[in-house]
Amino acid sequence: xxxxxxxxxxxxxxxxxxxxxxxxxxxxxxxxxxxxxxxxxxxxxxxxxxxxxxxxxxxxxxxxxxxxxxxxxxxxxxxxxxxxxxxxxxxxxxxxxxxxxxxxxxxxxxxxxxxxxxxxxxxxxxxxxxxxxxxxxxxxxxxxxxxxxxxxxxxxxxxxxxxxxxxxxxxxxxxxxxxxxxxxxxxxxxxxxxxxxxxxxxxx
Amino acid sequence: xxxxxxxxxxxxxxxxxxxxxxxxxxxxxxxxxxxxxxxxxxxxxxxxxxxxxxxxxxxxxxxxxxxxxxxxxxxxxxxxxxxxxxxxxxxxxxxxxxxxxxxxxxxxxxxxxxxxxxxxxxxxxxxxxxxxxxxxxxxxxxxxxxxxxxxxxxxxxxxxxxxxxxxxxxxxxxxxxxxxxxxxxxxxxxxxxxxxxxxxxxxxxxxxxxxxxxxxxxxxxxxxxxxxxxxxxxxxxxxxxxxxxxxxxxxxxxxxxxxxxxxxxxxxxxxxxxxxxxxxxxxxxxxxxxxxxxxxxxxxxxxxxxxxxxxxxxxxxxxxxxxxxxxxxxxxxxxxxxxxxxxxxxxxxxxxxxxxxxxxxxxxxxxxxxxxxxxxxxxxxxxxxxxxxxxxxxxxxxxxxxxxxxxxxxxxxxxxxxxxxxxxxxxxxxxxxxxxxxxxxxxxxxxxxxxxxxxxxxxxxxxxxxxxxxxxxxxxxx
Numbered sequence: 001x002x003x004x005x006x007x008x009x010x011x012x013x014x015x016x017x018x019x020x021x022x023x024x025x026x027x028x029x030x031x032x033x034x035x036x037x038x039x040x041x042x043x044x045x046x047x048x049x050x051x052x053x054x055x056x057x058x059x060x061x062x063x064x065x066x067x068x069x070x071x072x073x074x075x076x077x078x079x080x081x082x083x084x085x086x087x088x089x090x091x092x093x094x095x096x097x098x099x100x101x102x103x104x105x106x107x108x109x110x111x112x113x114x115x116x117x118x119x120x121x122x123x124x125x126x127x128x129x130x131x132x133x134x135x136x137x138x139x140x141x142x143x144x145x146x147x148x149x150x151x152x153x154x155x156x157x158x159x160x161x162x163x164x165x166x167x168x169x170x171x172x173x174x175x176x177x178x179x180x181x182x183x184x185x186x187x188x189x190x191x192x193x194x195x196x197x198x199x200x201x202x203x204x
Numbered sequence: 205x206x207x208x209x210x211x212x213x214x215x216x217x218x219x220x221x222x223x224x225x226x227x228x229x230x231x232x233x234x235x236x237x238x239x240x241x242x243x244x245x246x247x248x249x250x251x252x253x254x255x256x257x258x259x260x261x262x263x264x265x266x267x268x269x270x271x272x273x274x275x276x277x278x279x280x281x282x283x284x285x286x287x288x289x290x291x292x293x294x295x296x297x298x299x300x301x302x303x304x305x306x307x308x309x310x311x312x313x314x315x316x317x318x319x320x321x322x323x324x325x326x327x328x329x330x331x332x333x334x335x336x337x338x339x340x341x342x343x344x345x346x347x348x349x350x351x352x353x354x355x356x357x358x359x360x361x362x363x364x365x366x367x368x369x370x371x372x373x374x375x376x377x378x379x380x381x382x383x384x385x386x387x388x389x390x391x392x393x394x395x396x397x398x399x400x401x402x403x404x405x406x407x408x409x410x411x412x413x414x415x416x417x418x419x420x421x422x423x424x425x426x427x428x429x430x431x432x433x434x435x436x437x438x439x440x441x442x443x444x445x446x447x448x449x450x451x452x453x454x455x456x457x458x459x460x461x462x463x464x465x466x467x468x469x470x471x472x473x474x475x476x477x478x479x480x481x482x483x484x485x486x487x488x489x490x491x492x493x494x495x496x497x498x499x500x501x502x503x504x505x506x507x508x509x510x511x512x513x514x515x516x517x518x519x520x521x522x523x524x525x526x527x528x529x530x531x532x533x534x535x536x537x538x539x540x541x542x543x544x545x546x547x548x549x550x551x552x553x554x555x556x557x558x559x560x561x562x563x564x565x566x567x568x569x570x571x572x573x574x575x576x577x578x579x580x581x582x583x584x585x586x587x588x589x590x591x592x593x594x595x596x597x598x599x600x601x602x603x604x605x606x607x608x609x610x611x612x613x614x615x616x617x618x619x620x621x622x623x624x625x626x627x628x629x630x631x632x633x634x635x636x637x638x639x640x641x642x643x644x645x646x647x648x649x650x651x652x653x654x655x656x657x658x659x660x661x662x663x664x665x666x667x668x669x670x671x672x673x674x675x676x677x678x679x680x681x682x
Contacts, residue, residue, distance in 0.1 A: 148354065175327055
């Protein structure tokens with residue numbers, strides 16, 4: 001069951017590369033949160049119940065519900081709907097994404113370890129590369145935020161893979177959500193414009 | 205127990221400052237915090253190598269960097285009081301609460317004895333410093349803050365991936381906090397590929413804090429808008445946090461087969477940092493950005509020094525300590541310069557010797573110190589690095605480094621001399637220069653005086669502390 005969820009998670013990443021609307025990004029982020037919640041429940045069998053409830057509820061409430069809700073509000077307020085106006089065309093992003101998948105699988109096979117499931121390793125690496133790719137190929141800061149959320153999910157997936165042995169690694173990794181909170185605060189509390197692609201006043 | 209009291213009191217002081225929102229009370233509490241920090245540092249010196257709360261150890265490297273922070277607290281607060289004096293009570297209290305949070309987080313990071321705890325404190329420094337960068341509440345401050353938090357978040361996430369790879373190496377329940385001692389025992393049995401990946405992730409991640417290539421951009425933009433006393437901390441003690449994280453992992457892996465790989469990566473990162481610093485300093489038009497690139501240059505030299513090994517370790521740590529003192533004094537001076545000239549733009553700066561001679565003297569002395577020109581103590585460090593490169597037959601790296609350092613010296617000296625002695629190229633500021641009491645510059649002269657004194661005499665306690673800081677490295681490396 002866990003492997004199915006992990007593979008489904010990888011499918012969302014392929015869809016990220018070809019998506020052209022911000023609302024699809026947000027739906028995918030929400031879906032990833034849901035999948036991570038499921039993976040945590042099925043994977044963390046050796047973790048004590050209280051900790052498991054904390055991890056699962058955190059990923060469900062924060063990653064699957066709260067973040068997508070806040071991102072939707074940001075987009076509704078700004079009226080920006082499409083991402084590729086200012087980014088690399090979807091076709092090329094898709095090719096890069098597939099190359100990243102192949103690299104991840106190759107790397108995962110060369111990193112065979114008795115503590116880590118190879119599927120986890122491959123998909124987590126692919127998630128990391130997708131996040132970095134999204135940041136590198138997009139200009140809208142809201143897309144950058146999405147890229148960071150994907151990297152954060154990669155960290156979560158990595159930490160789940162050793163969660164049974166070292167549950168503290170998951171709990172500590174969850175602290176990354178603090179940054180998400182601060183970045184989203186940039187849009188709400190500090191009125192950063194999500195449609196801007198011109199954070200370029202600071203330069204030499 | 206002492207450590208937990210330190211953190212509890214720090215938290216209480218932060219909360220009290222925010223709740224009272226009164227300038228006088230804020231000042232009293234902040235001075236109280238400074239006294240507490242200094243006493244705590246003395247306690248750490250008296251209890252070297254003692255472990256507290258399982259997650260913290262007062263080891264030599266941590267205590268050395270903690271002492272640098274303690275040493276800088278009083279001038280930072282003093283210049284901060286002056287800088288923020290025109291602010292309303294709310295902004296004044298947020299500034300000082302965030303400053304205490306930043307200093308406490310840095311202290312925790314210095315003393316952490318495990319990767320995860322160190323990482324948590326590094327994350328806390330990012331949040332605290334973000335509040336300080338946004339202090340002026342301008343659009344440009346918002347841009348710098350968002351960029352800082354975003355790039356730091358990405359870097360810290362990558363650093364955490366490096367830590368997770370260390371977890372993959374360990375994979376057992378009995379070292380859930382990934383302490384350095386637990387990892388040191390098993391590192392030689394690990395798959396070298398895991399260790400290499402972990403090192404690269406940690407280096408990239410924590411280079412956001414150290415201000416080293418490839419994530420150096422984050423601190424450069426932050427310097428442009430951060431209040432000068434905060435720039436002094438970002439450019440020195442906060443960079444030291446990044447250095448400490450990278451050096452701890454380096455020390456951990458030094459006995460493994462990946463040592464040559466780590467050395468090469470560090471030298472490459474150092475040379476690229478020098479290259480970028482030299483290139484941008486030659487076209488710098490903003491005074492604080494130029495100083496930020498100078499920090500990049502110095503961190504590049506630190507990376508090269510570690511990559512060289514042998515005497516390079518001593519040189520790196522001495523450079524870290526002296527750079528902190530020299531660069532902070534220059535940034536404190538930037539606060540005074542902006543009050544006199546009302547700008548940081550190089551084209552609009554000039555006649556500083558006439559307008560504020562004490563400040564001009566700080567700029568000139570600071571320039572000599574930071575460029576490692578004798579009698580600067582940094583000269584000793586750079587000389588040792590050059591010696592290390594010669595002994596290791598790294599002639600090409602030596603040649604490149606010397607050429608780039610020449611560019612740095614040219615770029616910085618021409619600009620500072622222009623500010624001090626020439627007329628401004630553009631003189632449409634329209635504002636009269638403020639008058640500053642030279643007494644305000646005393647702390648800067650003291651810091652620079654120490655840097656110069658270190659060229660002639662390094663006290664035995666400091667030399668011992670530096671030597672003990674890299675004592676955990678394999679003996680055959682030293």
